[in-house]
Amino acid sequence: MEKVNFVKSVFDLNSLPKLILPEVILAGRSNVGKSTFINSFVKKKIAMTSSTPGKTRSINYYIVSERYYIVDLPGFGYSKAGKEITEKWKDLLKNFFTHERGKRLILHIIDSRHEPTILDEVFRDLADNFNYKYVVVLNKTDKLRRGEYTNALRNIVKFKEGLELNRNLFPYSSLTSDGKRGIASLIKEFIK
Numbered sequence: 001m002e003k004v005n006f007v008k009s010v011f012d013l014n015s016l017p018k019l020i021l022p023e024v025i026l027a028g029r030s031n032v033g034k035s036t037f038i039n040s041f042v043k044k045k046i047a048m049t050s051s052t053p054g055k056t057r058s059i060n061y062y063i064v065s066e067r068y069y070i071v072d073l074p075g076f077g078y079s080k081a082g083k084e085i086t087e088k089w090k091d092l093l094k095n096f097f098t099h100e101r102g103k104r105l106i107l108h109i110i111d112s113r114h115e116p117t118i119l120d121e122v123f124r125d126l127a128d129n130f131n132y133k134y135v136v137v138l139n140k141t142d143k144l145r146r147g148e149y150t151n152a153l154r155n156i157v158k159f160k161e162g163l164e165l166n167r168n169l170f171p172y173s174s175l176t177s178d179g180k181r182g183i184a185s186l187i188k189e190f191i192k
């Protein structure tokens, strides 16, 4: 069993962890299930989750078996304040991703029940500018019936060119841990 520990919450990019390790980064809309993904993936209630959007407000670092970080990002689209927050979020993300670090794997979490939003598109395009490995995790699949699941998979390939099941597209459920094996081997390969 892998050992997972909380490292720190980062509010300012000058205080990122000094130790550089590969980073598995959870990005996605607010309330999509990034923090829940972490808990289910590492089988430990380590990240704070909520049914109300906007729970994670800082960049949270967790370390797995002293070998890599899992990084929980604040969700996008949580905007009581609207546009201004969105701009701030874009800046923070852009700065975070342009900050000189080790290698990175971005898991873009998208709710399988809904079409990707405009902010998902903004993030996808932002991620395109960086040289990091990028995959889509289509989550909450436990909420879908079989036909809906098939449709979700069929539709998501329109989101980005070259999306391919189990290569850079992973269905997942935090409730049942369905799809965990594929992501586990992706990470294993990534940290080699």
Ligand SMILES: Nc1nc2c(ncn2[C@@H]2O[C@H](COP(=O)(O)OP(=O)(O)OP(=O)(O)O)[C@@H](O)[C@H]2O)c(=O)[nH]1
Pocket: 028, 029, 030, 031, 032, 033, 034, 035, 036, 037, 048, 049, 050, 051, 052, 053, 054, 055, 056, 057, 073, 074, 075, 076, 078, 139, 140, 141, 142, 143, 172, 173, 174, 175
């Ligand atoms: N059924 C089901 N519910 C899920 C799943 N993943 C997350 N949830 C629920 O979705 C809600 C939001 O989960 P969080 O993990 O807090 O979402 P987040 O993306 O971290 O949200 P922010 O911190 O606001 O960015 C919670 O009520 C979770 O229980 C899943 O795979 N299946």
Ligand SMILES: [Mg+2]
Pocket: 034, 035, 036, 048, 049, 055, 056, 072, 073, 075
């Ligand atoms: Mg969260």
